[in-house]
Amino acid sequence: MTFDVQVEVMLRPGIADPEGATIERALPALGFEGVTGVTVGKSIRFQLDSESASKAQETATQMCEQFLSNPVIEDAAISVTQAQVGS
Amino acid sequence: MTFDVQVEVMLRPGIADPEGATIERALPALGFEGVTGVTVGKSIRFQLDSESASKAQETATQMCEQFLSNPVIEDAAISVTQAQVGS
Numbered sequence: 586m587t588f589d590v591q592v593e594v595m596l597r598p599g600i601a602d603p604e605g606a607t608i609e610r611a612l613p614a615l616g617f618e619g620v621t622g623v624t625v626g627k628s629i630r631f632q633l634d635s636e637s638a639s640k641a642q643e644t645a646t647q648m649c650e651q652f653l654s655n656p657v658i659e660d661a662a663i664s665v666t667q668a669q670v671g672s
Numbered sequence: 673m674t675f676d677v678q679v680e681v682m683l684r685p686g687i688a689d690p691e692g693a694t695i696e697r698a699l700p701a702l703g704f705e706g707v708t709g710v711t712v713g714k715s716i717r718f719q720l721d722s723e724s725a726s727k728a729q730e731t732a733t734q735m736c737e738q739f740l741s742n743p744v745i746e747d748a749a750i751s752v753t754q755a756q757v758g759s
């Protein structure tokens with residue numbers, strides 16, 4: 586079975602996020618008020634062949650730990666959904 | 673009211689994604705088989721003060737069009753959820 590996997594890798598709370606801070610600083614000058622706590626991370630999507638959703642989740646977790654994220658400074662959120670038939 | 677907004681900016685289909693291609697090529701050597709269609713994008717999260725969820729969605733869409741994404745080569749998916757009380 587094929588599963589669609591989405592991995593969201595965000596900096597852990599407390600880790601400096603200069604990209605987010607720059608966006609936040611620029612927003613009022615562009616007419617957007619009331620925006621706080623901007624953080625920028627990565628979103629990685631792929632298709633994974635696996636026996637079951639739990640196996641797919643396990644494989645994705647291993648991939649995150651090994652090289653998709655840096656667990657020292659980043660948190661990874663994984664979501665696995667079964668790929669639509671025909672895709 | 674405060675809303676949590678997540679914006680996922682991914683390259684449009686057909687646009688070259690060298691980062692995703694590099695990950696995909698590296699995976700078999702690291703022991704992960706059956707992974708295809710790797711695409712890498714950005715995930716941007718922030719809190720937004722707004723009257724209603726629909727207003728928040730509208731503001732986020734404007735932000736995307738103006739500077740969070742490049743509509744020529746990128747698609748943006750916006751999800752708005754009401755922030756939890758106390759956060």
